[in-house]
Amino acid sequence: MPLNIVHDGNGLPRIILTEPTGSSAEVLLYGGQVVSWKNERREELLFMSSKAIWKPPKAIRGGIPVCFPQFGNLGSLEQHGFARNRLWSLDNDPSPLPPTNNQSSVDLILKSAEEDLKTWPRSFELRLRISLSAGKLTLIPRIRNTDSKAFSFTFALSNYLSVSDISEVRVEGLETLDYFDNLARRERFTEQADAITFDGEVNRVYLDTPTKIAMIDHEKKRTFVLRKDGMPDAVVWNPWDKKTKTVPDLGVEDYKTMLCVDSAAIETPIVLKPFEEWKGRQELSTVSSSYCSGQLDPRKVLHGFH
Incomplete structure:
Protein backbone atom coordinates (compact mmCIF):
# COMPACT_ATOMS: atom_id res chain seq x y z
CA MET A 1 0.00 0.00 0.00
CA PRO A 2 1.49 3.35 -0.97
CA LEU A 3 2.22 5.97 1.67
CA ASN A 4 -0.22 8.81 1.90
CA ILE A 5 1.89 11.97 1.32
CA VAL A 6 0.15 15.35 1.30
CA HIS A 7 1.54 18.87 1.13
CA ASP A 8 0.30 20.92 4.05
CA GLY A 9 -0.57 24.64 3.99
CA ASN A 10 3.06 25.45 4.73
CA GLY A 11 4.27 23.56 1.68
CA LEU A 12 5.94 20.88 3.80
CA PRO A 13 5.46 17.27 2.62
CA ARG A 14 3.53 15.41 5.31
CA ILE A 15 3.07 11.63 5.59
CA ILE A 16 -0.22 10.48 7.10
CA LEU A 17 -0.15 7.13 8.91
CA THR A 18 -3.43 5.41 9.77
CA GLU A 19 -4.42 2.09 11.35
CA PRO A 20 -7.70 0.15 11.54
CA THR A 21 -8.94 1.35 14.96
CA GLY A 22 -8.90 4.96 13.72
CA SER A 23 -5.77 6.41 15.29
CA SER A 24 -3.41 8.42 13.10
CA ALA A 25 0.01 10.05 13.02
CA GLU A 26 1.46 12.77 10.82
CA VAL A 27 5.16 12.93 9.99
CA LEU A 28 7.06 15.68 8.20
CA LEU A 29 10.02 14.99 5.93
CA TYR A 30 11.27 18.29 7.36
CA GLY A 31 13.12 17.23 10.52
CA GLY A 32 11.83 13.66 10.25
CA GLN A 33 9.40 14.96 12.84
CA VAL A 34 6.15 13.47 14.11
CA VAL A 35 3.83 16.49 14.44
CA SER A 36 0.55 14.77 15.31
CA TRP A 37 -0.57 11.55 16.98
CA LYS A 38 -4.30 11.09 17.52
CA ASN A 39 -6.06 8.25 19.29
CA GLU A 40 -9.07 6.37 17.93
CA ARG A 41 -11.32 9.12 19.35
CA ARG A 42 -9.37 11.68 17.28
CA GLU A 43 -7.95 13.34 20.40
CA GLU A 44 -4.50 14.88 19.85
CA LEU A 45 -1.92 13.29 22.15
CA LEU A 46 1.09 15.44 21.21
CA PHE A 47 1.54 19.10 22.09
CA MET A 48 2.20 21.65 19.34
CA SER A 49 3.09 25.23 20.22
CA SER A 50 0.46 27.81 19.29
CA LYS A 51 3.37 29.88 17.92
CA ALA A 52 5.28 27.07 16.17
CA ILE A 53 7.23 28.30 13.14
CA TRP A 54 6.49 25.98 10.20
CA LYS A 55 9.13 27.41 7.90
CA PRO A 56 12.71 26.26 7.33
CA PRO A 57 15.32 26.88 8.66
CA LYS A 58 13.52 26.98 12.04
CA ALA A 59 12.92 23.84 14.07
CA ILE A 60 9.23 23.19 14.79
CA ARG A 61 8.30 23.49 18.48
CA GLY A 62 6.16 20.48 19.37
CA GLY A 63 5.52 16.88 18.35
CA ILE A 64 8.65 14.70 18.51
CA PRO A 65 11.79 16.48 17.25
CA VAL A 66 14.97 14.44 16.67
CA CYS A 67 18.02 15.91 18.43
CA PHE A 68 21.26 14.84 16.69
CA PRO A 69 24.30 14.97 16.73
CA GLN A 70 23.99 16.74 20.07
CA PHE A 71 21.44 17.46 22.75
CA GLY A 72 21.88 20.90 24.25
CA ASN A 73 24.09 23.74 23.16
CA LEU A 74 27.77 22.92 22.71
CA GLY A 75 30.49 24.25 20.45
CA SER A 76 29.75 25.56 16.97
CA LEU A 77 26.72 23.36 16.32
CA GLU A 78 23.21 24.76 16.57
CA GLN A 79 21.15 24.00 19.70
CA HIS A 80 20.11 20.32 19.73
CA GLY A 81 21.99 19.67 16.48
CA PHE A 82 20.83 19.99 12.89
CA ALA A 83 18.71 16.87 12.24
CA ARG A 84 15.48 18.61 13.31
CA ASN A 85 15.75 21.33 10.67
CA ARG A 86 16.93 19.40 7.63
CA LEU A 87 14.83 17.82 4.90
CA TRP A 88 14.88 14.04 5.26
CA SER A 89 14.07 11.50 2.52
CA LEU A 90 12.02 8.33 2.36
CA ASP A 91 14.33 5.38 3.07
CA ASN A 92 13.87 2.67 0.45
CA ASP A 93 16.38 0.30 2.03
CA PRO A 94 15.84 0.14 5.81
CA SER A 95 17.86 -3.09 6.12
CA PRO A 96 18.52 -4.89 8.40
CA LEU A 97 14.98 -3.99 9.52
CA PRO A 98 12.48 -5.76 7.22
CA PRO A 99 10.67 -3.41 4.80
CA THR A 100 7.17 -2.42 5.96
CA ASN A 101 5.56 -0.91 2.83
CA ASN A 102 2.25 -0.14 4.50
CA GLN A 103 0.12 2.77 5.64
CA SER A 104 0.92 2.48 9.33
CA SER A 105 4.72 2.69 9.09
CA VAL A 106 7.29 4.86 7.35
CA ASP A 107 11.10 4.72 7.05
CA LEU A 108 13.03 7.99 6.77
CA ILE A 109 16.71 8.74 6.26
CA LEU A 110 19.01 11.73 6.69
CA LYS A 111 22.56 11.59 5.30
CA SER A 112 25.40 14.00 6.01
CA ALA A 113 25.22 16.94 3.60
CA GLU A 114 27.95 19.34 2.47
CA GLU A 115 26.66 22.15 4.72
CA ASP A 116 26.70 19.91 7.79
CA LEU A 117 30.18 18.53 7.13
CA LYS A 118 31.50 22.09 7.56
CA THR A 119 30.28 22.31 11.17
CA TRP A 120 30.35 18.58 12.02
CA PRO A 121 32.88 16.89 9.70
CA ARG A 122 31.66 13.32 10.07
CA SER A 123 29.88 11.19 7.54
CA PHE A 124 26.75 9.38 8.78
CA GLU A 125 23.34 7.93 7.91
CA LEU A 126 20.52 8.59 10.38
CA ARG A 127 17.47 6.38 9.86
CA LEU A 128 14.13 6.57 11.61
CA ARG A 129 11.25 4.12 11.47
CA ILE A 130 7.90 5.44 12.72
CA SER A 131 5.17 2.84 13.28
CA LEU A 132 1.60 3.30 14.42
CA VAL A 169 0.38 15.76 36.21
CA ARG A 170 2.69 13.23 37.91
CA VAL A 171 5.72 11.51 36.38
CA GLU A 172 6.48 8.12 37.95
CA GLY A 173 9.42 5.78 37.45
CA LEU A 174 12.24 8.29 38.11
CA GLU A 175 12.16 8.24 41.93
CA THR A 176 15.54 7.85 43.73
CA LEU A 177 17.50 8.50 40.51
CA ASP A 178 20.31 11.00 40.02
CA TYR A 179 19.74 13.92 37.67
CA PHE A 180 21.57 16.94 36.29
CA ASP A 181 19.63 20.12 37.03
CA ASN A 182 19.95 22.51 34.09
CA LEU A 183 18.54 25.28 36.30
CA ALA A 184 21.46 24.86 38.73
CA ARG A 185 24.44 24.84 36.34
CA ARG A 186 24.01 21.12 35.64
CA GLU A 187 24.70 20.23 39.25
CA ARG A 188 23.96 16.60 40.13
CA PHE A 189 21.17 15.80 42.59
CA THR A 190 19.23 12.71 43.68
CA GLU A 191 15.45 12.69 43.26
CA GLN A 192 13.81 12.60 46.71
CA ALA A 193 10.12 12.78 45.79
CA ASP A 194 8.02 9.67 45.20
CA ALA A 195 6.82 11.23 41.92
CA ILE A 196 7.71 14.34 39.94
CA THR A 197 5.01 17.02 40.09
CA PHE A 198 5.10 20.53 38.68
CA ASP A 199 4.67 23.90 40.38
CA GLY A 200 7.48 25.78 38.61
CA GLU A 201 10.09 25.42 35.89
CA VAL A 202 11.70 21.97 35.61
CA ASN A 203 14.64 21.17 33.32
CA ARG A 204 16.43 17.97 34.33
CA VAL A 205 18.36 15.11 32.77
CA TYR A 206 17.64 11.91 34.74
CA LEU A 207 20.42 9.32 34.49
CA ASP A 208 20.34 5.56 34.17
CA THR A 209 16.57 5.52 33.93
CA PRO A 210 14.35 2.44 33.77
CA THR A 211 12.95 1.24 30.46
CA LYS A 212 9.47 2.41 31.52
CA ILE A 213 8.27 5.84 32.69
CA ALA A 214 4.63 6.81 33.32
CA MET A 215 3.13 10.30 32.91
CA ILE A 216 -0.22 10.41 34.70
CA ASP A 217 -2.72 13.08 33.64
CA HIS A 218 -5.31 13.05 36.44
CA GLU A 219 -7.78 15.36 34.76
CA LYS A 220 -7.92 13.39 31.49
CA LYS A 221 -7.77 10.08 33.42
CA ARG A 222 -5.07 9.16 30.93
CA THR A 223 -1.55 7.81 31.44
CA PHE A 224 1.21 7.99 28.87
CA VAL A 225 3.69 5.13 29.15
CA LEU A 226 7.14 5.64 27.63
CA ARG A 227 9.21 2.51 27.05
CA LYS A 228 12.71 2.92 25.68
CA ASP A 229 15.88 1.02 24.81
CA GLY A 230 19.35 2.27 23.93
CA MET A 231 18.62 5.69 25.43
CA PRO A 232 19.49 5.47 29.12
CA ASP A 233 18.70 9.08 30.07
CA ALA A 234 15.38 10.92 30.28
CA VAL A 235 14.91 14.70 30.04
CA VAL A 236 11.96 16.20 31.92
CA TRP A 237 11.12 19.77 30.92
CA ASN A 238 8.40 22.34 31.47
CA PRO A 239 9.35 26.02 31.09
CA TRP A 240 6.58 27.40 33.37
CA ASP A 241 5.40 30.99 32.96
CA LYS A 242 8.54 33.15 33.24
CA LYS A 243 10.74 31.09 30.93
CA THR A 244 7.87 30.68 28.43
CA LYS A 245 7.82 34.46 27.91
CA THR A 246 11.45 34.29 26.74
CA VAL A 247 10.80 31.54 24.15
CA PRO A 248 9.61 33.30 20.96
CA ASP A 249 7.91 30.22 19.46
CA LEU A 250 5.85 29.34 22.57
CA GLY A 251 2.52 30.97 23.41
CA VAL A 252 2.38 32.50 26.91
CA GLU A 253 -0.18 29.94 28.13
CA ASP A 254 1.30 26.97 26.27
CA TYR A 255 3.31 25.67 29.24
CA LYS A 256 0.05 24.71 31.01
CA THR A 257 -0.82 22.00 28.49
CA MET A 258 2.63 20.60 27.65
CA LEU A 259 5.10 18.21 29.21
CA CYS A 260 8.38 17.10 27.64
CA VAL A 261 9.74 13.70 28.63
CA ASP A 262 12.55 12.77 26.26
CA SER A 263 14.30 9.49 25.51
CA ALA A 264 17.97 10.42 25.42
CA ALA A 265 21.62 9.42 25.46
CA ILE A 266 23.35 12.46 26.95
CA GLU A 267 25.58 11.70 29.93
CA THR A 268 27.69 9.13 28.07
CA PRO A 269 28.03 10.00 24.36
CA ILE A 270 27.59 7.09 21.95
CA VAL A 271 30.81 6.17 20.14
CA LEU A 272 30.66 4.50 16.74
CA LYS A 273 33.61 3.01 14.87
CA PRO A 274 33.54 3.13 11.06
CA PHE A 275 30.57 1.12 9.66
CA GLU A 276 29.15 0.50 13.13
CA GLU A 277 25.46 1.24 13.73
CA TRP A 278 23.70 2.35 16.90
CA LYS A 279 20.02 1.56 17.34
CA GLY A 280 17.51 2.96 19.83
CA ARG A 281 13.81 2.42 20.30
CA GLN A 282 10.94 4.15 22.04
CA GLU A 283 7.29 3.23 22.37
CA LEU A 284 4.68 5.72 23.51
CA SER A 285 1.35 4.27 24.53
CA THR A 286 -1.69 5.50 26.42
CA VAL A 287 -3.82 3.71 28.97
CA SER A 288 -6.87 4.86 30.87
CA SER A 289 -5.99 5.62 34.46
CA SER A 290 -8.43 4.40 37.01
CA TYR A 291 -8.61 6.10 40.36
CA CYS A 292 -7.98 4.32 43.59
CA SER A 293 -8.21 6.56 46.65
CA GLY A 294 -7.52 9.51 44.36
CA GLN A 295 -4.23 8.08 43.13
CA LEU A 296 -3.18 5.62 40.53
CA ASP A 297 -1.20 2.69 41.81
CA PRO A 298 2.13 3.31 40.06
CA ARG A 299 3.26 -0.28 40.52
CA LYS A 300 0.40 -1.46 38.34
CA VAL A 301 1.20 1.10 35.67
CA LEU A 302 4.92 0.42 35.60
CA HIS A 303 4.76 -3.33 35.92
CA GLY A 304 1.41 -4.21 34.39
CA PHE A 305 2.51 -3.94 30.74
CA HIS A 306 4.71 -6.48 29.01
Whole structure:
Protein backbone atom coordinates (compact mmCIF):
# COMPACT_ATOMS: atom_id res chain seq x y z
CA MET A 1 0.00 0.00 0.00
CA PRO A 2 1.49 3.35 -0.97
CA LEU A 3 2.22 5.97 1.67
CA ASN A 4 -0.22 8.81 1.90
CA ILE A 5 1.89 11.97 1.32
CA VAL A 6 0.15 15.35 1.30
CA HIS A 7 1.54 18.87 1.13
CA ASP A 8 0.30 20.92 4.05
CA GLY A 9 -0.57 24.64 3.99
CA ASN A 10 3.06 25.45 4.73
CA GLY A 11 4.27 23.56 1.68
CA LEU A 12 5.94 20.88 3.80
CA PRO A 13 5.46 17.27 2.62
CA ARG A 14 3.53 15.41 5.31
CA ILE A 15 3.07 11.63 5.59
CA ILE A 16 -0.22 10.48 7.10
CA LEU A 17 -0.15 7.13 8.91
CA THR A 18 -3.43 5.41 9.77
CA GLU A 19 -4.42 2.09 11.35
CA PRO A 20 -7.70 0.15 11.54
CA THR A 21 -8.94 1.35 14.96
CA GLY A 22 -8.90 4.96 13.72
CA SER A 23 -5.77 6.41 15.29
CA SER A 24 -3.41 8.42 13.10
CA ALA A 25 0.01 10.05 13.02
CA GLU A 26 1.46 12.77 10.82
CA VAL A 27 5.16 12.93 9.99
CA LEU A 28 7.06 15.68 8.20
CA LEU A 29 10.02 14.99 5.93
CA TYR A 30 11.27 18.29 7.36
CA GLY A 31 13.12 17.23 10.52
CA GLY A 32 11.83 13.66 10.25
CA GLN A 33 9.40 14.96 12.84
CA VAL A 34 6.15 13.47 14.11
CA VAL A 35 3.83 16.49 14.44
CA SER A 36 0.55 14.77 15.31
CA TRP A 37 -0.57 11.55 16.98
CA LYS A 38 -4.30 11.09 17.52
CA ASN A 39 -6.06 8.25 19.29
CA GLU A 40 -9.07 6.37 17.93
CA ARG A 41 -11.32 9.12 19.35
CA ARG A 42 -9.37 11.68 17.28
CA GLU A 43 -7.95 13.34 20.40
CA GLU A 44 -4.50 14.88 19.85
CA LEU A 45 -1.92 13.29 22.15
CA LEU A 46 1.09 15.44 21.21
CA PHE A 47 1.54 19.10 22.09
CA MET A 48 2.20 21.65 19.34
CA SER A 49 3.09 25.23 20.22
CA SER A 50 0.46 27.81 19.29
CA LYS A 51 3.37 29.88 17.92
CA ALA A 52 5.28 27.07 16.17
CA ILE A 53 7.23 28.30 13.14
CA TRP A 54 6.49 25.98 10.20
CA LYS A 55 9.13 27.41 7.90
CA PRO A 56 12.71 26.26 7.33
CA PRO A 57 15.32 26.88 8.66
CA LYS A 58 13.52 26.98 12.04
CA ALA A 59 12.92 23.84 14.07
CA ILE A 60 9.23 23.19 14.79
CA ARG A 61 8.30 23.49 18.48
CA GLY A 62 6.16 20.48 19.37
CA GLY A 63 5.52 16.88 18.35
CA ILE A 64 8.65 14.70 18.51
CA PRO A 65 11.79 16.48 17.25
CA VAL A 66 14.97 14.44 16.67
CA CYS A 67 18.02 15.91 18.43
CA PHE A 68 21.26 14.84 16.69
CA PRO A 69 24.30 14.97 16.73
CA GLN A 70 23.99 16.74 20.07
CA PHE A 71 21.44 17.46 22.75
CA GLY A 72 21.88 20.90 24.25
CA ASN A 73 24.09 23.74 23.16
CA LEU A 74 27.77 22.92 22.71
CA GLY A 75 30.49 24.25 20.45
CA SER A 76 29.75 25.56 16.97
CA LEU A 77 26.72 23.36 16.32
CA GLU A 78 23.21 24.76 16.57
CA GLN A 79 21.15 24.00 19.70
CA HIS A 80 20.11 20.32 19.73
CA GLY A 81 21.99 19.67 16.48
CA PHE A 82 20.83 19.99 12.89
CA ALA A 83 18.71 16.87 12.24
CA ARG A 84 15.48 18.61 13.31
CA ASN A 85 15.75 21.33 10.67
CA ARG A 86 16.93 19.40 7.63
CA LEU A 87 14.83 17.82 4.90
CA TRP A 88 14.88 14.04 5.26
CA SER A 89 14.07 11.50 2.52
CA LEU A 90 12.02 8.33 2.36
CA ASP A 91 14.33 5.38 3.07
CA ASN A 92 13.87 2.67 0.45
CA ASP A 93 16.38 0.30 2.03
CA PRO A 94 15.84 0.14 5.81
CA SER A 95 17.86 -3.09 6.12
CA PRO A 96 18.52 -4.89 8.40
CA LEU A 97 14.98 -3.99 9.52
CA PRO A 98 12.48 -5.76 7.22
CA PRO A 99 10.67 -3.41 4.80
CA THR A 100 7.17 -2.42 5.96
CA ASN A 101 5.56 -0.91 2.83
CA ASN A 102 2.25 -0.14 4.50
CA GLN A 103 0.12 2.77 5.64
CA SER A 104 0.92 2.48 9.33
CA SER A 105 4.72 2.69 9.09
CA VAL A 106 7.29 4.86 7.35
CA ASP A 107 11.10 4.72 7.05
CA LEU A 108 13.03 7.99 6.77
CA ILE A 109 16.71 8.74 6.26
CA LEU A 110 19.01 11.73 6.69
CA LYS A 111 22.56 11.59 5.30
CA SER A 112 25.40 14.00 6.01
CA ALA A 113 25.22 16.94 3.60
CA GLU A 114 27.95 19.34 2.47
CA GLU A 115 26.66 22.15 4.72
CA ASP A 116 26.70 19.91 7.79
CA LEU A 117 30.18 18.53 7.13
CA LYS A 118 31.50 22.09 7.56
CA THR A 119 30.28 22.31 11.17
CA TRP A 120 30.35 18.58 12.02
CA PRO A 121 32.88 16.89 9.70
CA ARG A 122 31.66 13.32 10.07
CA SER A 123 29.88 11.19 7.54
CA PHE A 124 26.75 9.38 8.78
CA GLU A 125 23.34 7.93 7.91
CA LEU A 126 20.52 8.59 10.38
CA ARG A 127 17.47 6.38 9.86
CA LEU A 128 14.13 6.57 11.61
CA ARG A 129 11.25 4.12 11.47
CA ILE A 130 7.90 5.44 12.72
CA SER A 131 5.17 2.84 13.28
CA LEU A 132 1.60 3.30 14.42
CA SER A 133 -0.58 0.63 16.00
CA ALA A 134 -3.69 0.72 18.20
CA GLY A 135 -2.84 2.92 21.19
CA LYS A 136 0.90 2.95 20.41
CA LEU A 137 3.48 4.99 18.50
CA THR A 138 6.93 3.43 18.03
CA LEU A 139 10.09 5.20 16.85
CA ILE A 140 13.27 3.30 15.99
CA PRO A 141 16.25 5.60 15.34
CA ARG A 142 19.49 4.18 13.91
CA ILE A 143 22.78 5.92 13.24
CA ARG A 144 25.49 4.42 11.04
CA ASN A 145 29.05 5.70 10.87
CA THR A 146 29.92 5.95 7.15
CA ASP A 147 33.14 7.81 7.97
CA SER A 148 36.71 6.53 7.94
CA LYS A 149 37.19 7.31 11.64
CA ALA A 150 35.23 6.89 14.85
CA PHE A 151 32.90 9.63 16.06
CA SER A 152 30.70 10.27 19.09
CA PHE A 153 27.34 11.98 19.48
CA THR A 154 24.52 12.61 21.92
CA PHE A 155 20.91 12.04 20.93
CA ALA A 156 17.33 12.59 22.05
CA LEU A 157 13.78 12.10 20.90
CA SER A 158 11.95 15.07 22.46
CA ASN A 159 8.41 13.98 23.30
CA TYR A 160 6.12 17.00 23.65
CA LEU A 161 3.04 15.45 25.29
CA SER A 162 -0.34 17.12 25.45
CA VAL A 163 -1.70 17.31 29.01
CA SER A 164 -4.84 18.91 30.42
CA ASP A 165 -3.11 20.87 33.20
CA ILE A 166 0.60 20.54 34.03
CA SER A 167 -0.01 21.24 37.73
CA GLU A 168 -2.17 18.06 37.87
CA VAL A 169 0.38 15.76 36.21
CA ARG A 170 2.69 13.23 37.91
CA VAL A 171 5.72 11.51 36.38
CA GLU A 172 6.48 8.12 37.95
CA GLY A 173 9.42 5.78 37.45
CA LEU A 174 12.24 8.29 38.11
CA GLU A 175 12.16 8.24 41.93
CA THR A 176 15.54 7.85 43.73
CA LEU A 177 17.50 8.50 40.51
CA ASP A 178 20.31 11.00 40.02
CA TYR A 179 19.74 13.92 37.67
CA PHE A 180 21.57 16.94 36.29
CA ASP A 181 19.63 20.12 37.03
CA ASN A 182 19.95 22.51 34.09
CA LEU A 183 18.54 25.28 36.30
CA ALA A 184 21.46 24.86 38.73
CA ARG A 185 24.44 24.84 36.34
CA ARG A 186 24.01 21.12 35.64
CA GLU A 187 24.70 20.23 39.25
CA ARG A 188 23.96 16.60 40.13
CA PHE A 189 21.17 15.80 42.59
CA THR A 190 19.23 12.71 43.68
CA GLU A 191 15.45 12.69 43.26
CA GLN A 192 13.81 12.60 46.71
CA ALA A 193 10.12 12.78 45.79
CA ASP A 194 8.02 9.67 45.20
CA ALA A 195 6.82 11.23 41.92
CA ILE A 196 7.71 14.34 39.94
CA THR A 197 5.01 17.02 40.09
CA PHE A 198 5.10 20.53 38.68
CA ASP A 199 4.67 23.90 40.38
CA GLY A 200 7.48 25.78 38.61
CA GLU A 201 10.09 25.42 35.89
CA VAL A 202 11.70 21.97 35.61
CA ASN A 203 14.64 21.17 33.32
CA ARG A 204 16.43 17.97 34.33
CA VAL A 205 18.36 15.11 32.77
CA TYR A 206 17.64 11.91 34.74
CA LEU A 207 20.42 9.32 34.49
CA ASP A 208 20.34 5.56 34.17
CA THR A 209 16.57 5.52 33.93
CA PRO A 210 14.35 2.44 33.77
CA THR A 211 12.95 1.24 30.46
CA LYS A 212 9.47 2.41 31.52
CA ILE A 213 8.27 5.84 32.69
CA ALA A 214 4.63 6.81 33.32
CA MET A 215 3.13 10.30 32.91
CA ILE A 216 -0.22 10.41 34.70
CA ASP A 217 -2.72 13.08 33.64
CA HIS A 218 -5.31 13.05 36.44
CA GLU A 219 -7.78 15.36 34.76
CA LYS A 220 -7.92 13.39 31.49
CA LYS A 221 -7.77 10.08 33.42
CA ARG A 222 -5.07 9.16 30.93
CA THR A 223 -1.55 7.81 31.44
CA PHE A 224 1.21 7.99 28.87
CA VAL A 225 3.69 5.13 29.15
CA LEU A 226 7.14 5.64 27.63
CA ARG A 227 9.21 2.51 27.05
CA LYS A 228 12.71 2.92 25.68
CA ASP A 229 15.88 1.02 24.81
CA GLY A 230 19.35 2.27 23.93
CA MET A 231 18.62 5.69 25.43
CA PRO A 232 19.49 5.47 29.12
CA ASP A 233 18.70 9.08 30.07
CA ALA A 234 15.38 10.92 30.28
CA VAL A 235 14.91 14.70 30.04
CA VAL A 236 11.96 16.20 31.92
CA TRP A 237 11.12 19.77 30.92
CA ASN A 238 8.40 22.34 31.47
CA PRO A 239 9.35 26.02 31.09
CA TRP A 240 6.58 27.40 33.37
CA ASP A 241 5.40 30.99 32.96
CA LYS A 242 8.54 33.15 33.24
CA LYS A 243 10.74 31.09 30.93
CA THR A 244 7.87 30.68 28.43
CA LYS A 245 7.82 34.46 27.91
CA THR A 246 11.45 34.29 26.74
CA VAL A 247 10.80 31.54 24.15
CA PRO A 248 9.61 33.30 20.96
CA ASP A 249 7.91 30.22 19.46
CA LEU A 250 5.85 29.34 22.57
CA GLY A 251 2.52 30.97 23.41
CA VAL A 252 2.38 32.50 26.91
CA GLU A 253 -0.18 29.94 28.13
CA ASP A 254 1.30 26.97 26.27
CA TYR A 255 3.31 25.67 29.24
CA LYS A 256 0.05 24.71 31.01
CA THR A 257 -0.82 22.00 28.49
CA MET A 258 2.63 20.60 27.65
CA LEU A 259 5.10 18.21 29.21
CA CYS A 260 8.38 17.10 27.64
CA VAL A 261 9.74 13.70 28.63
CA ASP A 262 12.55 12.77 26.26
CA SER A 263 14.30 9.49 25.51
CA ALA A 264 17.97 10.42 25.42
CA ALA A 265 21.62 9.42 25.46
CA ILE A 266 23.35 12.46 26.95
CA GLU A 267 25.58 11.70 29.93
CA THR A 268 27.69 9.13 28.07
CA PRO A 269 28.03 10.00 24.36
CA ILE A 270 27.59 7.09 21.95
CA VAL A 271 30.81 6.17 20.14
CA LEU A 272 30.66 4.50 16.74
CA LYS A 273 33.61 3.01 14.87
CA PRO A 274 33.54 3.13 11.06
CA PHE A 275 30.57 1.12 9.66
CA GLU A 276 29.15 0.50 13.13
CA GLU A 277 25.46 1.24 13.73
CA TRP A 278 23.70 2.35 16.90
CA LYS A 279 20.02 1.56 17.34
CA GLY A 280 17.51 2.96 19.83
CA ARG A 281 13.81 2.42 20.30
CA GLN A 282 10.94 4.15 22.04
CA GLU A 283 7.29 3.23 22.37
CA LEU A 284 4.68 5.72 23.51
CA SER A 285 1.35 4.27 24.53
CA THR A 286 -1.69 5.50 26.42
CA VAL A 287 -3.82 3.71 28.97
CA SER A 288 -6.87 4.86 30.87
CA SER A 289 -5.99 5.62 34.46
CA SER A 290 -8.43 4.40 37.01
CA TYR A 291 -8.61 6.10 40.36
CA CYS A 292 -7.98 4.32 43.59
CA SER A 293 -8.21 6.56 46.65
CA GLY A 294 -7.52 9.51 44.36
CA GLN A 295 -4.23 8.08 43.13
CA LEU A 296 -3.18 5.62 40.53
CA ASP A 297 -1.20 2.69 41.81
CA PRO A 298 2.13 3.31 40.06
CA ARG A 299 3.26 -0.28 40.52
CA LYS A 300 0.40 -1.46 38.34
CA VAL A 301 1.20 1.10 35.67
CA LEU A 302 4.92 0.42 35.60
CA HIS A 303 4.76 -3.33 35.92
CA GLY A 304 1.41 -4.21 34.39
CA PHE A 305 2.51 -3.94 30.74
CA HIS A 306 4.71 -6.48 29.01
